[in-house]
Each structure stands twice: as C-alpha cells, then as structure tokens.
Amino acid sequence: MSGDARKRAEGLTYLHGFGNEHSSEAVSGALPEGRNAPQRAPLGLYAEQLSGTAFTEPRAHNRRSWLYRIRPSAAHPAFRRTDNGALRSAPFTETVPDPNRLRWDPMPEPAPGTDFLAGLWTLGGNGDAAQRTGMAVHLYHANASMERVFSDADGELLIVPEHGGLLLHTEFGALLAEPGHVALVPRGVRFRAELLDDGARGYVCENYGAPFRLPDLGPIGANGLANARDFRAPAAAYEDVEGPVEVVNKFCGNLWAAEYDHSPLDVVAWHGNHVPYVYDLRRFNVIGSVSYDHPDPSIFTVLTSPSDTPGLACVDFVVFAPRWLVGEDTFRPPYFHRNVMSEYMGLVEGAYDAKSAGKGGFVPGGGSLHNMMSAHGPDRATFDRASTAELKPQKIDDGLAFMFETRWPVTLTSHAARAEHLQQRYDDVWQGLERHFRPLP
Structure with missing residues (x-):
C-alpha cells in the first residue's frame, strides 16, 4: 500500500528454523530468565502460554509459546455473533460431494473497502471443525x-x-508475504x-487437523524438499495502543466479534x-528423476498435516516449483x-505444464x-505437444x-457450486483425445 509499509516489511529481521524453539524480544530484558511464569514478569508484563x-x-x-504482553488475553468483553459473509466451515452440508472435475476462473473484483477477512470466499472442504478434523479451501x-x-480457533x-x-x-511480530x-x-x-x-488476491487452506509439519524424507x-532453515518467524514487535479495536474470532464455523479497549497485538517478547x-516457495529443493519416468507428485510435498493413519494425510501442501526435466523416453x-486423494490446485504465476492457459x-x-478417483491429467493440446517433443533437458521455470x-x-x-466464475465446459479439455491403438498383426 504505502511506501513506508513496504519499507517496514523489507526491513524486518527473522529467526530461522521450522518447528524449533525460538525466542524474540522487542525490548531488552522482556524475556524472563529461567522461568516461564515468574512471580513477577519483567517490565511489568503478563506471562501467558x-x-x-x-x-x-x-x-x-x-x-506452544510463552507470550509476555502488556495485558493478558483474558482482559476482554463478551463476544457477539457477527455476519459470516462468504466464509463457511466444516461440516459442509450445503451440497453433496461432486465427482465431476471442476475449474474456476479468478475471483471477481470485490466491493470497495473489502479487507482480507471480508474478502474470504469458501470454495468447500471436509471434516468437522469442532472435531478438529479435515480442512477447508478458501480464496481471498x-x-x-x-x-x-482476526483469529481462528x-x-x-x-x-x-x-x-x-x-x-x-x-x-x-510482522511477516511479509508476497506472491x-x-x-x-x-x-x-x-x-x-x-x-x-x-x-490482494490468493488462496487459503484452513487446516482443522494436526499442525502442518515437514514431511519425513525416508530414502x-x-x-531435500523444504529445508527447515528457510522458514522464517517474525521478530517481536508490539502495539501499545489504547482505544477501541474490533477483534473477530472464528469459533466452530461462525464469526464472533468483541470491541476491545486496547490492541491485542501487544506481545513485547515471546x-x-x-x-x-513465512516460506519462499522458490527455495524448495525439488527432487526428481534423472533417468526415466515421472515421479509421483507426493515428491513435491512442502508441508503435511498427518492423520491417524500413517502415510495418509489430512492435508498436504504440494508445490510445483521451477525444475529441470531430463527423463529419457518419458512423457x-x-x-x-x-487418485484416492482429492486435489485442489491453484496457480500463482505463469502456466502449469499439464494445462493450457489463456481465456477459458x-x-x-x-x-x-x-x-x-476422478480421472484427470494433461489436456489434449498438452498431450499432443509432449508426445512429440524432443526429449532434451528442459527447464520448467515459467510457472x-x-x-x-x-x-x-x-x-x-x-455459492461455489453456482458461481459465475465456475467454468461450465471444463470437461472439454479432454475431448478429442483420439484412438491410437493399433493391434499387432
């Protein structure tokens, strides 16, 4: 928005490492020594886990994290129900599960004054938010x-x-997240x-299940894949603001609001x-074949939320980052x-190597x-092109x-099932895949 805001974002310092214990203080001496909740927290702060x-x-x-803040989170008035807008939550019962392949164009322009929360539009999901199972797909x-x-319980x-x-x-503290x-x-x-x-426009995965973690690497x-040291946590930065602030909480699928008399972003140390x-997807260390055949897309997993069945995720986050293709005699x-799994795919930039871009x-x-179990794969134009392409080393870096x-x-x-930006003829991309079968004499 403003140049000052961008400068503040670019000037942030970060702590490195995924899932490890970190600490940060905006004021020297705000972190207590040796005890999480001493009888008197430093600088007159409140200790809270x-x-x-x-x-x-x-x-x-x-x-878990310990927060040392100006006022405890408990100091707030009662919450009241407020409008959910286009935000929905599990269990999803407005429609029946659809086996058809579906594709949407980008979201239409929002009304003036639409912020991130008001701009959330739920496509669908599964599980039960109250039971902490499943996930939801939102766009904003x-x-x-x-x-x-805003906070999401x-x-x-x-x-x-x-x-x-x-x-x-x-x-x-603050995090800069760009495309x-x-x-x-x-x-x-x-x-x-x-x-x-x-x-601003993008995608959101709301994960009701176990927190995302790095996948095990096995053999x-x-x-390889996402390196722990490339995940960045914010440096502590607090708001010491007195005055009315609306705080919205998502709880069991509904939005609740309360008016605080101070900013709840008042953590001085943690x-x-x-x-x-935040993680830069371009730092993903892609693993692929250097001989023949195409690896399963699970090899591109950045983060996983495991379920109670080993190897079967509540949700995986997978990225198709820039990479070389070198497989011999390989489509x-x-x-x-x-696939036994269900896949929602989005595109951040460029083109995807299995689908044609452009209008429609x-x-x-x-x-x-x-x-x-819905059958999918490259469209006809991609299949025809890839089946006859010269198999020299090829860099995929345009998407x-x-x-x-x-x-x-x-x-x-x-609203997702009847959206105007739902493409009505998505199945057509697989039409015209001709019969090439020629039995041997």
Whole structure:
C-alpha cells in the first residue's frame, strides 16, 4: 500500500528454523530468565502460554509459546455473533460431494473497502471443525487493509498470495508475504492483514487437523524438499495502543466479534514453537528423476498435516516449483491418473505444464478440483505437444502451481457450486483425445 509499509516489511529481521524453539524480544530484558511464569514478569508484563496442541502430545509434536504482553488475553468483553459473509466451515452440508472435475476462473473484483477477512470466499472442504478434523479451501480478494484483528480457533491458516503483497501484523511480530511466498498463521494467533498494493488476491487452506509439519524424507535422506532453515518467524514487535479495536474470532464455523479497549497485538517478547512463519516457495529443493519416468507428485510435498493413519494425510501442501526435466523416453508432463486423494490446485504465476492457459484455461488466481478417483491429467493440446517433443533437458521455470491434497472428498459450498466464475465446459479439455491403438498383426 504505502511506501513506508513496504519499507517496514523489507526491513524486518527473522529467526530461522521450522518447528524449533525460538525466542524474540522487542525490548531488552522482556524475556524472563529461567522461568516461564515468574512471580513477577519483567517490565511489568503478563506471562501467558498459548498452546496449539494438547499438553500431553509427544514432545516432538507439541506446539506452544510463552507470550509476555502488556495485558493478558483474558482482559476482554463478551463476544457477539457477527455476519459470516462468504466464509463457511466444516461440516459442509450445503451440497453433496461432486465427482465431476471442476475449474474456476479468478475471483471477481470485490466491493470497495473489502479487507482480507471480508474478502474470504469458501470454495468447500471436509471434516468437522469442532472435531478438529479435515480442512477447508478458501480464496481471498481484498482492496483495503484490515483495521480489525482476526483469529481462528478452528484451525491454522496457510495463506498463498497470488497477486499483491500482505504485511501480516501478528501477536508475534510482522511477516511479509508476497506472491511466491506462503505464510502460516497458527490456530488462535491474532493478526491483521495490511495490503502493500492496491489489491490482494490468493488462496487459503484452513487446516482443522494436526499442525502442518515437514514431511519425513525416508530414502531421500537428510536433505531435500523444504529445508527447515528457510522458514522464517517474525521478530517481536508490539502495539501499545489504547482505544477501541474490533477483534473477530472464528469459533466452530461462525464469526464472533468483541470491541476491545486496547490492541491485542501487544506481545513485547515471546519464546516457543507455536509461531507464525513465512516460506519462499522458490527455495524448495525439488527432487526428481534423472533417468526415466515421472515421479509421483507426493515428491513435491512442502508441508503435511498427518492423520491417524500413517502415510495418509489430512492435508498436504504440494508445490510445483521451477525444475529441470531430463527423463529419457518419458512423457514428461504429469501423467493421466485417478487418485484416492482429492486435489485442489491453484496457480500463482505463469502456466502449469499439464494445462493450457489463456481465456477459458487454467490461469493465475483460478483453481481446479479433482475429487477422489476422478480421472484427470494433461489436456489434449498438452498431450499432443509432449508426445512429440524432443526429449532434451528442459527447464520448467515459467510457472508456480500448488495443490491442497486431502484424504477426504471436498464438498462445495452452494455459492461455489453456482458461481459465475465456475467454468461450465471444463470437461472439454479432454475431448478429442483420439484412438491410437493399433493391434499387432
């Protein structure tokens, strides 16, 4: 938005490392020594623990942070129900699960004065927010910065900007998230989204289940995919603001609002591992074949939210980052397939190597949904081109696509099922795939 805001964002210092214990203080001496909650916290602050997992979860997966703040979170008036807008939550019962392949154009322009929260538009999801299972797919389109503060008690928010930057002011400090980045706001963490441009558009995965973590690498070894040191947490920065501030809380699928007499973004120091972070998707270390055949897309997993069945995720976040293709005698775009998982795919920039772009195609800001066992793959134009292309080393660096992949079908909201920007003839991209079968004599 303003040049000053962008300067503040670019001037931030970050702490490195994913899932590790971190600490930061905006004022020297604000972090207590040796005790999380001493009898008197330093500088007249209040000590408060924010737990993102149950107290008794295994140490390796336990998420919690200690906050040292000007006023405790408990100091607020009662919340009241407020309008949900186009935001919906699980369980999704407005429509029945749809086996058809679906694709949407980018979101239409929002009304003037639409902030990030008002600009959230739910496509669909699965599970049950109150039972902490499943996920939801949202899109956002905003043209105004948030003056209010928002938190989500139902799940963590994985934000994927596609157009326009966001400066996320959180309880822990500020994060800059621009197209090509992904930002995560943990369950229950309060934040405000400031626009760094005239407008902002992108995607959000609301994860009701276990917090996202790095996937195990198995035979890959110790290195590859997303590196822990590339995830950045904010440096502590607090707001010492007295006066009315609207705070909105998402709880069991509905929005509730209260008017505080101070800013809740008043954390002067913190330490822990339940923290917001940002990750540059271009730092993803792509692993692929250097001999033949096309690896399964699971090899592109950035983050995973595991379920109670090993290897079967509540939701995976997968990125198709710039990479070389070198396979010999190999059809190089993604192969035709049917999958037990359900896939929502979005495009941040450029073109996806399995779909044609342009009017009526797969374009940045758009998205497609292939629910479990729906047959999909390259369109006819891509198939014809790839089947006859010279198989020399090829750099794929003109696009950045991603997937939210989940173990359960994604059920649409009613407004997504009848949206004007839902493409009505998506199936046509596979028409004209001719018969080439020639039996041997």
